[in-house]
Amino acid sequence: MSKGQAFVWGGGLFLCLLFSLAAAVSVGSAEIGIGTVWRVIVDHVLTGNGASMDPDAVIIWELRLPRVILVALIGGTLAVAGTVFQGILRNPLADPYVLGVSSGAAVGSALIVITGWGLSLLGSWSLPLAAFAGAAVSVLLVLRLAQIRKHLQVTSLILAGVVVQAFFGAVLTLIISLSPEELNRIQFWLMGSLALREWQHVEAVLPFCVSGFALCWLFSRELNLFALGDRSATHLGLSVSQVRLGLILLASLMTGAAVSVAGMIGFVGLVIPHIMRMLTGGDHRTLIPLSLLAGAIFLIWADALARVVLEPRELPLGVITAFVGAPFFAVILRKHQHKWHG
Secondary structure, X not given: OOHHHHHHHHHHHHHHHHHHHHHHHHOOOOOOOHHHHHHHHHHHHHHOOOOOOOHHHHHHHHHHHXXXXXXXXXHHHHHHHHHHHHHHHOOOOXXXXXXOHHHHHHHHHHHHHHHOOOHHHHHHHHHHHHHHHHHHHXXXXXXXXXXXXXXXOHHHHHHHXXXXXXXXXXXXXHHHHHOHHHHHHHHHHHOOOOOOOOXXXXXXXXXXXXHHHHHHHHOHHHHHHHOXXXXXXXXXXXXXXHHHHHHHHHHHHHHHHHHHHHOOOOOHHHHHHHHHHHHHOOOHHHHHHHHHHHHHHHHHHHHHHHHHOOOOOOOOHHHHHHHHHHHHHHHHHHHHHHHHHO
């Protein structure tokens, strides 16, 4: 893709993101015009307080906007993490959810929610760090199970992910059974929920998302080399094992941060990178930022649909993404079967 084409794609997706953000904020039980949304946002940005006594301003700034921004951050984060996993593992089905990374992160977060370990010491950082620890353990288990004679078997990754996901799913069930009073809250959170999210949640996850995206983009060249195969990448001067481990831990940290505030939201990291790769090519210098924007847009609209489809009730966000992602996963699996068995 040329620089001009990348600029057109990036600019178009950015404008679409701005429109999606304003449209999602305007959607809800109290209908608010998009113009009002932008007026309130500009007032707060320029004056620092905006029309604080305006009921519409309170709804927009205190209730809806932090949730929508958080949704955008999580969508972009999961999409970039999926892009990294697919790049370093050379597998179009690699995804934080499919590989069991999300399940491991959920176990780490659930343990903190139930026990309260580290909350007094680490505060808002405790959940993301615990989720990262669980995500890192799960992805390392997947890689170990898929490794035969010190060689990573790409065709075994999905089966290894299923095994690890089942194991951590059992651990989650045990945690829930030991804390019946938290049953409903944990189950709804595990299905993906961003209800009652505030600016403090945005502040907690923002450093992980921004720094993770920046580091992933800085490793775009290395991700491009992985597409050539481990042997070719080594001949070109890439320390394959070290870079792969570092990027896996980085993608796991990003996934853990997302899961800690939103629960398990599947298939974003599968669908978005795959679509953007088909549309714009496999150069990670452009694929990573474009996937970031597309993932944010996708999850914003999925969350808006989850809020309004059964209004006043709210669907778990993971249900919406699963309805989109599961058929997409089946199509990709069917498409690549002949490559794995050929």
